[in-house]
Amino acid sequence: MKIRLDEWLKREFDPPPAIRTARLWVNAGKIYPAPVKVGRSYYVEEDAVFRDGVQKPRLVHRAFGHGS
Secondary structure, X not given: OEEEHHHHHHHHXXXXXXXXXXXXXXXXXXXXXXXXXXXXXXXXXXXOEEOOOOOOOOHHHHHHOOOO
């Protein structure tokens, strides 16, 4: 189920960042899975995560033990 971005921020951060900051994160791809824009609001999966430059290792690296 998707929830509004402002509600997700309240669940994930204390205190939550400004909605403007969160919209910058959306545009930068820092929320995964990516939020969906409906009208003027963004909707996020309830279990979405904030990833600030942290990438998951590629499958080939995990399979052969070369990942971080």
